[in-house]
Amino acid sequence: MIVDPVSALQAFATVPTSSSSPTSLPTVTNPVPEYQKATETGERTLWVVFVVMTIAMIVFSGMSWSVPIADQSKRLYHIVTTLIVTFAAISYFAMATGHGIGYHHVRITEQHEHVPDTHKDIYRAVYWARYVDWSLTTPLLLLDLCLLAGMNGGNILLAVVADIIMILTGLFAAFGSEGxxxxxxxYAIACIAYLxxxxxxxxxxRHTVSQKGGKVANFFAAIAGFTLIIWTVYPIIWGIADGSRNMNVDEEIISYAVLDILAxxxxxxxxxxxxxxxPETTVEIGGFWSQGLGNEGSIRVGDDDEGA
Known part of the structure; x- marks a missing residue:
């Protein structure tokens, strides 16, 4: 049998080889960073609250002018309360115009069996201007309530300091490391300070206001209870929004907006x-508020010599 060498070579060339090149791993790319920020709904809400706070500031200022100039002690609540909505209006103007905002970065790692791990970067907007607002307005709110109750200076100072600690630790928690x-x-420290x-x-x-009579005591119980209920909702919203991130930024803005308007x-x-x-709610704090210190308590040169 004669074998054609050309046909034999062609047949040999078509025989598959037992060795094959190694399969390369698929290329894995990390997802595009996600930015969680306010949309048009959230931005409009910030502007609406700014307008509400500004109107309240104008109304409260006008109410203060209805108080006779000779009775400055009755203006104390007006001035403190006007400052509250003034600071709030400034804060909401800053947030509505895109200022007072920082981004908290979180990296989520997704593990895979046959390919390298991937990482997802999330940047969530944190409105630190809101915490600046709270650090100024909530002590003033407490001052209103403490003056209404007739509390002493020591207890007022403790309440205000605890309140400031609560706000600052809440800000630290908002930028705290995830996981x-x-x-x-x-967050736990903030809750303890709130207690x-x-x-x-x-x-x-409640103990001090009971000495002012039933009308003032009942009013204090109502408005203080109203305030504490609203303030208790704040950390709940924080835990759902900034804490666990189960609420988007728009929902967070709307929730805080409703609470701020009520509070x-x-x-x-x-x-x-x-x-x-x-009239029983009027706070009498002496002549300092209306007349200043003057010469009361000052040391005059020569007094000791004359008395010697």
Missing amino acids: TPQKWGW VVIWQLAVHG KPVFGAWLLFTHMSM
Whole structure:
């Protein structure tokens, strides 16, 4: 049998080889970073609240001018409450114009069996201007309530300091590292500080206001209870929004907007209108508020010599 060498070579060339090149791993790319920020709905809400706070500021200022100049002590609530909505208006103007915002970065790692791990970067907007607002307005709100109750300076100072600690630790928690005890540790400190505020109002405030009569005591119980209920909702919203991130930024803005309107303009209107119709709520704090220090308590050269 004669074999054609050309046909034999062609047949050999078509025989598959037993070895094959190694399969290369598929290329894996990390997802595009996700930015969680306000949309048009959230931005409009910020502007609406700014307008509400500004109107409240104008109304409360006008109410203060209705108080006779000779009776400056009756203007105390008006001035403190006007400052509350003024700071709130400034804060909401800053947030509505895109200022007072920072981004908290979180990296989520997704593990895979046959391909390299991938990482997803999330940047969530944190409105730190809101915490600046709260650090100024909530002590003033407490001051209104403490003056209404007639609390002493020591208890007022403790309530205000605890309140400031609560706000600052809440800010630290908002920028805390994810997946570590740090974030929720700050949150726990804020909650403990809030319990101190509740203790001061519920125990010392209720005790002192009882000496002012039934009308003032009932009013204090109503407005203080209203305030504490609203303030209790704040950390709940924080835990759902900044804490666990189960609420988007728009929903967070709307939730805080409703609470801020209730805690500031509504609170202020309730306090001022009741104060105008209830003379027993007037705070008498001496001549310093209306006349200043003057020469009271000053040391004059020669007094000791004359007395010698």
